[in-house]
Amino acid sequence: MSVLRVVLGDQLSFELSALVDLDAKRDVVLMMEVVEETTYVPHHKQKIVLVLSAMRHFADQLHQRGVRVDYVQLDAPDNSGHFTTEVQRAVARNRPDRLVVTEPGEWRVQTMIEGWQVLTGVPVEVRADDRFFATRARFAAWTQGRQTWRMEHFYREMRREHALLMEGDRPAGGQWNYDAANRKRLPARAVLPPRRRFAPDATTREVMALVERRFGDHFGGLEQFGWPVTRADALIALDDFIAHGLANFGDYQDAMKAGAPFVFHALLSPAINLGLLSPREVCRAAQAAWLSKSAPLNAVEGFVRQILGWREYVRGVYWSLMPDYADSNALQATRKLPAFYWTGETEMRCLREAIGSTARHAYSHHIQRLMVTGNFALLAGVAPREIERWYLAVYADAYEWVEMPNTLGMAVFADGGQMASKPYAASGAYIDRMSDFCARCAYDVKQKTGPKACPFNYLYWAFLIRQKDRLADNPRLAMPYRTLTAWPPERRQAILAEADAFLDQLEAKDKLSGVTY
Numbered sequence: 001m002s003v004l005r006v007v008l009g010d011q012l013s014f015e016l017s018a019l020v021d022l023d024a025k026r027d028v029v030l031m032m033e034v035v036e037e038t039t040y041v042p043h044h045k046q047k048i049v050l051v052l053s054a055m056r057h058f059a060d061q062l063h064q065r066g067v068r069v070d071y072v073q074l075d076a077p078d079n080s081g082h083f084t085t086e087v088q089r090a091v092a093r094n095r096p097d098r099l100v101v102t103e104p105g106e107w108r109v110q111t112m113i114e115g116w117q118v119l120t121g122v123p124v125e126v127r128a129d130d131r132f133f134a135t136r137a138r139f140a141a142w143t144q145g146r147q148t149w150r151m152e153h154f155y156r157e158m159r160r161e162h163a164l165l166m167e168g169d170r171p172a173g174g175q176w177n178y179d180a181a182n183r184k185r186l187p188a189r190a191v192l193p194p195r196r197r198f199a200p201d202a203t204t205r206e207v208m209a210l211v212e213r214r215f216g217d218h219f220g221g222l223e224q225f226g227w228p229v230t231r232a233d234a235l236i237a238l239d240d241f242i243a244h245g246l247a248n249f250g251d252y253q254d255a256m257k258a259g260a261p262f263v264f265h266a267l268l269s270p271a272i273n274l275g276l277l278s279p280r281e282v283c284r285a286a287q288a289a290w291l292s293k294s295a296p297l298n299a300v301e302g303f304v305r306q307i308l309g310w311r312e313y314v315r316g317v318y319w320s321l322m323p324d325y326a327d328s329n330a331l332q333a334t335r336k337l338p339a340f341y342w343t344g345e346t347e348m349r350c351l352r353e354a355i356g357s358t359a360r361h362a363y364s365h366h367i368q369r370l371m372v373t374g375n376f377a378l379l380a381g382v383a384p385r386e387i388e389r390w391y392l393a394v395y396a397d398a399y400e401w402v403e404m405p406n407t408l409g410m411a412v413f414a415d416g417g418q419m420a421s422k423p424y425a426a427s428g429a430y431i432d433r434m435s436d437f438c439a440r441c442a443y444d445v446k447q448k449t450g451p452k453a454c455p456f457n458y459l460y461w462a463f464l465i466r467q468k469d470r471l472a473d474n475p476r477l478a479m480p481y482r483t484l485t486a487w488p489p490e491r492r493q494a495i496l497a498e499a500d501a502f503l504d505q506l507e508a509k510d511k512l513s514g515v516t517y
């Protein structure tokens with residue numbers, strides 16, 4: 001009985017459910033580099049290099065363990081370019097009795113796998129992805145009978161279930177959540193830790209050349225590539241973060257600083273999402289740092305919440321609500337994505353910084369994604385699908401199961417409140433409070449209207465005015481709507497006109513420049 005075990009590009013874990021009962025004498029592992037995956041969105045060049053290089057290293061390590069790997073390289077002469085046709089070809093080559101695969105991270109790929117049995121004539125077994133703390137079924141059970149699916153409630157169950165940061169049945173330190181302590185602005189003289197980056201080895205350099213040759217017109221640069229592409233390097237990156245970043249992670253989690261895109265963040269999502277690190281070992285390493293008193297509880301709880309809470313929760317939301325979720329547009333937003341998301345050419349310094357680090361590193365941290373690029377798309381009324389495809393393309397850690405709920409649910413409120421209790425809409429004052437961007441911006445964050453006024457200011461109020469029918473009843477927005485009601489109608493009209501003029505001018509400029517992807 002020989003089994004063909006399919007390992008997808010983000011399933012690079014030796015403990016993968018599709019590999020647990022592998023028989024090295026009889027079985028074959030199939031790995032496929034296919035152009036369909038490298039181009040279904042115009043991925044940042046670093047993301048393609050990361051995935052392909054990590055796949056090649058993983059295949060080498062399987063070889064070293066005596067496993068037979070049928071590896072299809074992107075430039076192989078007969079490569080058909082699609083998962084399904086490559087699986088058909090591999091079945092013809094290897095003549096297996098069965099196919100085994102771990103459930104994929106994207107709906108799109110799941111629908112492909114559903115066709116494999118009929119197309120190949122070989123039985124296909126799809127196994128749960130037990131690298132996550134919660135299976136899809138566990139999340140679905142949690143949603144039963146609940147009107148709202150708040151992350152915090154799910155997170156508490158996960159803490160209990162996985163005994164992380166617990167003292168018996170009580171949360172460590174007596175509180176479940178220390179978020180209130182985690183919103184400090186970075187002091188001007190704060191010393192940021194140097195970050196452990198990894199120089200490309202021969203395999204990565206080979207993939208870089210391939211990517212420049214085949215995808216040279218894709219977004220972003222390769223010069224700063226420093227992501228770990230093996231488990232060994234990913235473990236070094238984890239140790240480095242625990243030793244030098246974690247202690248301050250909590251305090252400065254929301255802080256932004258020009259020229260310092262990483263602040264105290266972990267930079268671990270690319271490795272975790274590929275499978276090089278397990279979320280369990282990352283959370284345990286953080287807990288151990290707290291137990292050994294090398295990091296305070298507000299930092300460790302804040303960090304564990306991102307992984308045990310948010311990461312698991314967004315995956316649950318994705319699989320519970322797909323495929324309809326992808327078309328969510330509760331706020332009826334229709335604008336095209338401004339071209340500066342691809343070029344970084346804007347006078348708005350906060351956006352220039354966030355998009356610049358995205359281009360250089362295929363990374364920006366959560367608050368830059370949520371409160372700068374996401375907030376602008378929300379306030380400008382960019383069509384959810386446009387901004388969603390952008391996030392999926394530009395970040396090294398982006399896969400639909402995690403990116404889509406973060407974008408549609410958190411950043412642009414396209415799901416109408418399934419995830420967030422209110423839109424994360426903010427004026428320039430928030431960005432000014434949490435960063436040093438505004439001090440040297442062409443716009444003035446203190447001015448509310450006029451040619452020098454920070455666009456986030458009038459866009460924020462125009463957004464609330466336009467969305468009044470949908471949002472005014474939200475108790476968490478009672479205060480700004482009370483403010484708006486007190487304004488004379490002419491003031492509201494003037495704000496709307498100014499916001500429209502700004503956005504129309506942006507659109508007109510984009511039409512002239514013709515930048516598209």
Ligand code: FAD
Pocket residue numbers: 264265266267268269270272273303306307310311312314364365366367369370374391392395397398399402403404406407410411
């Ligand atoms: P840290 O801030 O140090 O956090 C530690 C870990 O927690 C991360 O490595 C990640 O595994 C997890 N985490 C933190 N926040 C989230 C979250 N909201 N959802 C899921 N996991 C989280 N994350 C992705 O992994 N892939 C994406 O495609 C992605 N797209 C996003 C799009 C938008 C619009 C927003 C607002 C957020 C998105 N995130 C995404 C979540 C978050 O921004 C990244 O996980 C984080 O910035 C990764 O950097 P880090 O490893 O330094 O994380």
Ligand code: DLZ
Pocket residue numbers: 007008009010011032033034035037038039043047048051052104105106109399
């Ligand atoms: C992201 C990506 C890229 C760029 N290329 C490949 C590839 O050539 N082969 C592969 O197996 N996986 C790739 N991936 C990751 C897949 O897109 C990912 O496995 C699916 O989106 C399912 O989550």
Ligand code: SF4
Pocket residue numbers: 347348349350351427428429431432437438441442443444445454455456
């Ligand atoms: Fe961004 Fe406005 Fe600050 Fe400029 S002034 S950096 S546009 S928030």
